[in-house]
Each structure stands twice: as C-alpha cells, then as structure tokens.
Amino acid sequence: MPELPEVETVRRVVERQIKGASILSVEVINNHVIAYPDEGSFVSSLVGEKIDRMDRRGKFLSIVFDSQDRLFIHLRMTGCLIVAPPEYLREKHTHLVIGLSNGKELRYIDPRRFGRFWFIRKGEDSSITGVDKLGIEPFNLTPLFLKENYGKRNKPIKEMLLDQTIIAGIGNIYSDEILFSSCINPEERCKDLDDSDWIILSKKIPETMEWAIRENDISDADYLNGKGRDYRNTPFLSVYGREGEKCKRCSTILKKTVVGGRSSVYCPLCQKRKGK
DNA sequence: CGGCCCCTGACG
DNA sequence: CGTCAGGGGCCG
16 A cells, blocks of 8 residues: 555554553454564553654654554555544454554554564564665655665666665655656666756655655544545556556656566656666 | 565456 | 556565
C-alpha cells in the first residue's frame, strides 16, 4: 500500500488519537504479523506501556513509549492501522487489536499479511527490523549527494530511486511521479544523467513527497470511514495508473513499461531517453 | 544480481 | 482462468 507520504499520513492521524494513552490489552488474532519477539513476550511486554508519540522513518512507523521501548510497524503492501471505538465493526483481515486507556482500539488490518510488528526494548538492537539499513529521508537533498550515490551506476534511475538504503521512503508510485515532474525517462541509466538532472531531482524528490503529504491530509473521521485506505491520492497523480491517458503537459499518450521488475508509466515525449 | 517467495483480491 | 498489485527478504 503505502509509500512515505501515506505512511506519514497514517502517523499523523493515528498519533493524535493514541498519544498519552496506555495499553490495556493486546488481542492477537493472527500471530503471523508479529515478527519479534514471540507472541507471548510481545503481548506481555506491550500491556502497561504508555504511548509518548509515533515516529516514522522511511516506510517504517514506530510507537515510542514513555519507557523508550518501541513498537516498530511496517505496513508493506496492504497493511492498515486504524483507531476505532470497540463497537466499530471489526472487518475481515483484522490481525491485531490493541485496547487503549482512552476507550479506543488501535487495530491492524492487512489482507495480504505482508506487514510486520517488532517490539524492541529501550537500548535493544533494532537491526532485526531492517530500519537501520535505511538511507536518508528524502528531504533537504543535494545534487552532490545524488550524483555520488547514483551517478556511477549502470542501472535505470527508476530502479535506484526504489533503493531504500540510499533514500528511504520512495516507492513505485512516487518514483514515477518524481521522474515525470523531472522530465527524466525511467529507464535512463544513472551514469547517463548529468548535473542538471541531479539538480532537478534534488528539488523534485522533496517537492513530490511534501506535495503528496499535503494532498493526503485527512480528518480522523474520514480516515476511519475509508478504513484507513481510501485517502490514498491516486486522483491527484500525474502518471501512475494512467497508462493510455493523455500527458497533462503535452497530451501525448502515456506509456507503460517494466523497469527492474516494476511497472512504470511515463510520457514518451516529455521523458525522452537521452543515453542508450 | 535475478528470481522466487510471502498472501489475498481485483480485474480482464 | 491468468495476471497483476503501492512492500521487502532471502536464496543461489
């Protein structure tokens, strides 16, 4: 499901509804989603914890407790977190329900069950989650950083933008959107990009992320009504999911291709290939 | 590195 | 029925 802007939206919506509450109960409906530690320790560790705040790092979320213990969450493709009153209909694929002292429940819903939870004690090594391997956040980028980290690679720029160890948080949707607004072909090899490309990418990557976060802004009620899913901003996208439609800049028909195993939509005129 | 895996659901 | 889906990990 979600890339950085959606994960950030979840963080904002959920944080303001759970902040300051304590965990009264943890109901594990499907322990598949608990990556670490085992189910018993997971539940007993969480009960009694008081929530200080929620953080985001790349596409990871973490609930930070007063104790400085943390609950890391990765939603992967279809994971959803919602805050609901206990009487709110419990839908199919609800795997985890956390009862809070403010009378609400934090629920995890995930049809494909790819998402994972990790409970990490204060001071405990968090590397099991994968969060430590992440590159920098996609804000305040410099052209030099991009050139140094991508510039020598003989790989398509689209593929490199998805590498979470260099920049964290960009996924398949926003890599297409970033390349469209930068007028760069998704299959362009990094080594064929020049300084002007790195300059424009250093601007368009943060701009695209910030723009999408703003577009995703939603009230608690609307978020819950959409089951924590429907806010996602496909209506605002320029190219993703718009194969066969007209380019909004030049009206050329948008094309779809496969880059590094991922589908990619682009404008063949605005995003011409330069190198080969 | 490419290829396969994890899963369910939507769509052609 | 087959194919694809916004994620990432692991294997050889």
